[in-house]
Amino acid sequence: MESGSDPDPTPAERPRGRRRREVPEDAAPPAARPAASSHGHGHGHGHGDGVAIHASxxxxxxxxxxxxxxxxxxxxxxxxxxxxxSSAAPSQKLLAPGVEVLHVTVTEIPAARAPDQNMIVQAEGTSDPIDGRTVSVQVPPEIAVSGLHVGDRLRVLSVADASGQTDAAAGDTGSEGLDTGEDIVPGEAASDGGGALTPSGDGGAIAPSDAGGAAEQSGTAEAAPELYYYFDADRKVPLGLLLVLYLVxxxxxxxxxxxxxxxxxxxxxxxxxxxxxxxxxxxxxxxxxxxxxxxxxxxxxxxxxxxxxxxxxxxxxxxxxxxxxxxxxxxxxxxxxxxxxxxxxxxxxxxxxxxxxxxxxxxxxxxxxxxxxxxxxxxxxxxxxxxxxxxxxxxxxxxxxxxxxxxxxxxxxxxxxxxxxxxxxxxxxxxxxxxxxxxxxxxxxxxxxxxxxxxxxxxxxxxxxxxxxxxxxxxxxxxAAVGTPRRNRRRELEEHLARF
Structure with missing residues (x-):
């Protein structure tokens, strides 16, 4: 009797309680839920099924x-x-006569280096006519101290004298050996820490600034039979890989x-x-x-x-x-x-x-x-x-x-x-x-x-x-204006009727 001290719910109350649990008062009718969900999804994309945006x-x-x-x-x-x-600007040659760009890979870097001096590194040629041969490359100080490593791919300059021989093959000719015409203008000695390349005065072509100072640093011509000059880094492969990665x-x-x-x-x-x-x-x-x-x-x-x-x-x-x-x-x-x-x-x-x-x-x-x-x-x-x-x-x-x-x-x-x-x-x-x-x-x-x-x-x-x-x-x-096409008005009417 004590457990039954509270009166049992009347039959009229039971269905009402079950209805509140099954369908809360604030819940939308089942037929309206899909439409509301679709409408919200449309807002997420900016052009929902329920709202059409257009200009007049x-x-x-x-x-x-x-x-x-x-x-x-x-x-x-x-x-x-x-x-x-007729109005096109005249083109300028990149290189002076007798100067050729070749490709090498660095194989040896000297352990001792002066931060304000040109540096001579050993490299292996990767393009004709020096493919597979060991050559010496003069590198300016700003490039040498910036992190040159073994395995770096470089573009170097090969300079020929008036007789057609390369600077190294002609021996230690000094800066006069570079004077092949008006396009090449010798610059300061490499021992002064100057750059390795100098634009020519008339044609704008690029030529090494000196050869005599480089020969003095490297010893005799026999010690460095083939001397070339740093021109630029060879970046085609890494830049190409970066481009492919970017596109992917x-x-x-x-x-x-x-x-x-x-x-x-x-x-x-x-x-x-x-x-x-x-x-x-x-x-x-x-x-x-x-x-x-x-x-x-x-x-x-x-x-x-x-x-x-x-x-x-x-x-x-x-x-x-x-x-x-x-x-x-x-x-x-x-x-x-x-x-x-x-x-x-x-x-x-x-x-x-x-x-x-x-x-x-x-x-x-x-x-x-x-x-x-x-x-x-x-x-x-x-x-x-x-x-x-x-x-x-x-x-x-x-x-x-x-x-x-x-x-x-x-x-x-x-x-x-x-x-x-x-x-x-x-x-x-x-x-x-x-x-x-x-x-x-x-x-x-x-x-x-x-x-x-x-x-x-x-x-x-x-x-x-x-x-x-x-x-x-x-x-x-x-x-941006809101339109109400016929299909939207029809959906709104269906949602309205579904609530009854």
Whole structure:
């Protein structure tokens, strides 16, 4: 009786309790669950079965008109600025007469080495006419101390005298033995720590700077019967392997889209090599060439990787807006900032070969092209984010979509700005290290020479990038609209009836 002190549930209560356990009040009916799951899945991809995102017909017409106008302007610029055969810059020979590039593999490195002196290493030839033979190679000190190892593959120079004999075969002729014509100009002695290679004065061809000093270091001609000069490392095999690894990783991770992006990159590089380089060397305005060339690079890079759609076309418009801001800012701020473009050995060598070129304009053209990749990155991200947020918030206003997308954009701005800065710092690291050893104020250091050029490049490219984000976001938020096709209304009706 004690165990039964509590009254048993009435028959009317039992079914009600079981119903609450079987079907909770807040649970959706079974027929509605698949539809809700499918709807949520659609949001994850941005184009769910329940919500269709599209641009209005009028918006598409305006977008198409703007894109075609930009494409027509780009094609017109390519036609007008395309270099002809008459304006082609004369080519320069790499090597002086009697100088030949051969391939060797390092076999022996001396144990004792002076950090400020040229070094003689032993190597085995891997190309004709020295294949399989042991030769001596003179290596400049900056290469010797940077980590030369046994097994390294090198490209070396073989120098012939006026009689056609190589320098080693002719014996110790001194620096006069290298004078085979106007293209070879002997430099300082190797014992002074000078480099092994010197560009010639007239033709720009490369020749060893001395032979007499090298012969003195190596002893007599009989002790080193064949002496060659370091030219460069042979990087074809390792770089080829890295390229294959890169393509495999891209194919496995990004699959078809990643490989299409590589095709777009190849197309962009082709624009630079086939159009921009010849046009600038042919005398065209470098900034105008960079603007037209950058525009021509945008279309294949975006459409190859992401396909042709309203979303990607929105990104293209945003990229063009950022590109225009970068060009205008570079032109306006370049002269007051003293950006002459004359910093660095490459700029002076280019001016020596083609004195009619404007180095300041070439520098500004480089600023425009340098920020193009990051600019395209942020515009694609912003356009895609706006469409994804519209799919997730179909009832939100355009302003709400804009503000939500801009929150993503601000995070992207922060990361991209220091990405550009760090990239430029890495490329100018030797210059920064030298500057850090000089006693002068920080502002003077940042505003001097090559450092000022990198600061200018970072500021201009970052400004164009930052302003492209709200522009792309505004276009995408305006174009992204919610549609209610007939199949969506029918599904909503079925879900509504399933609740009863």
């Amino acid at each position: 017909r009028g918006s598409r017409i305006v977008l198409l008109a703007l894109t075609l106008a930009l494409l027509a302007a780009t094609v017109t610029g390519l036609i007008v600025l395309w270099p002809g055969s 990783v891209v194919a496995l991770v990004a699959r078809g889209r990643g490989l299409r992006a590589v095709v777009g990159l190849v197309a962009g590089v082709a624009v630079i090599v086939l159009f921009m380089f010849p046009a600038i060397l042919g005398g065209q305005d470098p900034v105008l060439v960079a603007l037209v060339g950058g525009s021509a690079m945008i279309f294949p890079c975006v459409y190859f990787a992401h396909g042709i759609s309203v979303r990607t076309t929105t990104a293209i418009l945003g990229t063009f807006g950022g590109l225009a801001v970068t060009v205008v800012l570079a032109l306006v701020a370049g002269r007051p900032s003293g950006m002459t473009g004359t910093d660095g050995d490459a700029a002076m060598l280019l001016f020596g070969q083609t004195p009619t070129l404007s180095l300041s304009a070439i520098f500004l053209a480089g600023v425009v092209i340098s920020g193009l990749g990051a600019l395209n990155d942020v515009t694609i991200t912003q356009a895609s984010s706006a469409w994804e947020l519209r799919a997730a918030m179909p009832e939100a206003s355009r302003w709400e979509i804009f503000t939500a997308t801009m929150r993503i954009g601000r995070d992207h701005i922060a990361s991209t700005v220091y990405t550009l800065a760090y990239a430029y710092i890495g490329s100018a690291l030797p210059t920064l290290l030298v500057a850090s050893t000089i006693e002068r104020p920080l502002l003077d250091t940042l505003s001097s020479g090559e450092i000022a050029s990198e600061v200018f490049r970072t500021l201009v490219a970052s400004t164009g990038l930052v302003l492209a984000i709200p522009l792309t976001t505004a276009i995408a938020a305006t174009l």
